Amino acid sequence: MTTQPLKPRTLFEKVWDNHVVVSPTGEPTILYIDLQLVHEVTSPQAFDGLRLAGRKLRNPARHIATVDHNVPTSSIEARLHIVDQIASAQVNALRKNCAEFGIEFFDVQDSRQGIVHMIGPELGATKPGMTIVCGDSHTSTHGAFGALAFGIGTSEVEHVMATQTLPQSKPKTFRINVEGELPYGVTAKDIILDIIGRIGTAGATGYAVEYAGSAIRALSMEGRMTICNMSIEAGARAGMIAPDEKTFAYLKGRRFAPGTAPINLVSPDARPANPDLGTTTDDYEAQWNLAVEQWRALVTDEGATFDRELTIDATKLAPSVTWGTSPGMVTTIDGKVPVLTDAKDDADRKGFERAYEYMDLKPGMPMEEVAVDAVFIGSCTNGRIEDLRAAATVVKGHKVATTVRAMVVPGSQAVKAQAEEEGLDLVFKSAGFEWREPGCSMCLGMNPDILQPGERCASTSNRNFEGRQGRGGRTHLLSPEMAAAAAVTGHLTDVRNWKFNEA
Ligand SMILES: CC(C)[C@H](C(=O)O)[C@@H](O)C(=O)O
Ligand code: SF4
Known part of the structure; x- marks a missing residue:
């Protein structure tokens, strides 16, 4: 028999309440953490700190680790012998640290390796109702399963390793309802880019967001992960979606x-047997x-209230594409680079001017006229099997434009294997795409996959800051379908007008 809660609660409040260890007045709450994901970039100092203090991990079985940011994706050889000294040192340190502290580790060639936010769900380590942290801002991805998941800093990583808890102040709640059927050619990526465009990159700062509504319910788990993944780009502490069938x-x-x-012997499952x-x-x-x-109880109760609410009409959405140097500088593919008078205030105007210059774009220029030099399909935002299937459907029977360097980087070994089983690799390769080993790759310039200064890329990743994909590189964020279309035509292209070629 379940006890009726006294007051209707939101999904976030239920998960939060279930994990409170102690909540002293006027101080942050101590939250129990069910699972910590670990990667090579933000963990070395945490392990060093533990060693210095002579501490062990409180619960190694509630940690899993992999390498993703630094690993080359060009060949198995390049992964096994990493040339870059920092990258090689970080990868080696993680190998050594996991062995020393007893954490299960998925190395470069392990069939379970992949971007840390891909492998949590793939392994079923990410589950509804859990608290999940990682020294990585896109930990919000795991909220797609109804978990409370958020990124933390390296000193917090150490704290969780040592205690399996974390001091946290309670965020406010924000529900974003996306209602109605998505039009043809419009994807989860377009929903989240539209949301960030509306509320801004600080629009959800201080909030845990719950995405709800018929358009969210209609999404696959992959689509829901894409949405939750980018919650952090709107400043949110976390993004969540209630679990369902x-x-x-x-x-x-x-x-x-x-x-x-x-x-399994090593199981981060929160529930005792x-x-x-x-x-x-x-x-x-x-x-x-x-x-x-x-x-099934992890849903927002009827009558529960949110600190803020926003409703979006999904039927009015169009494919989104960023024009500037933040994910909030976004328009639709049939739109234009905004003009200065579109800016809301002075700060916005300055941002626009700087973005025109960095991106080398003229105000008022139609987005479809923007030519690209590179196309990147991958990342923890859009490197999943469904993303690759969607891109392959667009690419099939076409060729990559001669002016474009295009690559597909599966987000994980599991996705790579599945795609190869379905023959998607052949579709991409015969069109002229590079087919790579799994990792973060060109999502960020921490490995050999980078843009040259001045190069412009249509990218399925989540950040378009200056230099994100390599110094001087220019990034346009969009969906996998739109990235695939841009690879073929050589410029940003409205996928709604695409001529599919089944040949
Ligand atoms: C390197 C890592 C700490 C960083 C993050 O926190 O998100 C990276 O994954 C990113 O996407 O910028
Ligand atoms: S794929 Fe990109 S966003 Fe995701 S964890 Fe790697 S670097 Fe960060």
């Missing part, structure tokens, strides 16, 4: 999912059913 179907049978036989349940197949099914029953 799609969430449960996605998780069933995954390695760390409850009731997956054989029970039910002592009444044994280890037969029937019992596994019962464990799964029990988990799903508990997960």
Whole structure:
């Protein structure tokens, strides 16, 4: 029997309340953390700190680690012998630290390696109702499963390693309802870019956002992850979506999912084993059913209130593309680079002027006239199987423009293997795309995949700051479908007018 809550609560409040260790008046709450994800860039100092203090991990089984940011994607050889000294030192340090502290580690060639925000869900380590942290801002991705997931700094990484808890002040709540059917050619990426364009890159600062409404319910888990992934680009502490049948179907049978036989020795599953349940197949099914029953309660109660609410009409959306140097500088593909009088205030005007110059764009220029030198399909925003399928459908039977360097970088080994099984690699390669090994790649300039100064890229990633993809590089954020179309035509292209070629 479940007890009725006294007051209707939001999804966020339920997950938060379930993890409060202690909440002293006037001080941050101490939250229990179910899972910490670890990558090579933000972990070395945390491990060093533990060593200095002579501490162990409080619970190594609630950590999983992989390498993603620094690893070259060009060949297996390049990954096994990393030339860059910093990258090689960070990757080696993670290998050594995981062995020393007892963390399960997925190395460059492991079939479970991938961008840290890809592998959590793939392994079923990301589950509804959990608290999940990582020294990485795009940890918000995991909120797509109804988890409270957020990025933390390196000293906090150390704190979680040592105590499995984290001091946190409670964010306010913000519900964004996206209602109605998405028009043809409009994707999850376009929804989130539109939201950031509306509310601005600080629009959700201080809030935990819940995405709701029929358009969000209609999205696949992949699409929901794309949306939650970019919550941080609107300044949000976290982004969440209530779990439903799609969430449960996605998780069933995954390695760390409850009731997956054989029970794993190292399991970050938050729920203690039910002592009444044994280890037969029937019992596994019962464990799964029990988990799903508990997960079903993770919805915002009727009558619960949010500090802020916004409703968006999905039927009015068009494919989005950024024109400037922040994800909020966004318009639609049939739109134009905004003119100065479109700026809201002085600060905005200064930002526009600087962006025109950095991006080498003229105010009022139609977006479809912007020619690109490079196309990057990948990242923890859009490097999933569904993204690659969508891009391949656009590319099939076409060739990459001779003026464009295009690459597809699967977000994980699992996605790469699945795509190859479906023959998507052949579609891309025969069109002239490079087909790479998994990692963050050109999402950020921390590995050999970078733009040259002045080069312009249509990118499915999540950040378009100055120099993000390499010094002097220019980034236009868009969906995988739109990136694929730009690769073929050599300029930003409205995928709604695309001539699909089934040849
Ligand atoms: C390197 C890492 C700390 C960084 C982040 O926190 O997000 C990176 O993943 C990014 O996307 O900018
Ligand atoms: S793919 Fe990009 S956004 Fe995602 S973790 Fe890597 S660098 Fe960060």
